[in-house]
């Protein structure tokens with residue numbers, strides 16, 4: 001009788017140890033998969049040869065504000081895992097489709113002014129282009 005209880009107790013402990021081992025052994029694998037999404041070595045370039053680059057990362061436009069000259073272009077690239085869009089607050093000028101990860105949208109600004117925009121899917125995501 002006592003031997004049986006001892007054997008069950010030992011089996012129970014072994015199951016716990018194996019379970020804990022599997023849990024911790026698979027955990028680092030998950031963070032390795034997530035790392036490339038977080039890392040980004042793209043420099044914070046504002047305007048290169050007449051194009052102002054804006055990245056969409058972690059649910060935000062980066063940089064949020066950019067300044068360009070009339071005739072120059074703003075170029076957005078979605079590097080986020082969810083889809084986003086670029087829509088003018090005014091309802092005119094900027095109107096991208098829903099951009100999945102890796103997709104871009106470009107718009108050339110001909111008139112000076114301040115252009116506020118947002119993401120249609122996430123109204124709290126806001127950005128601004130100042131055209132001088």
Ligand SMILES: [Cu+2]
Pocket residue numbers: 059083084085119120121122125
């Ligand atoms: Cu969005």
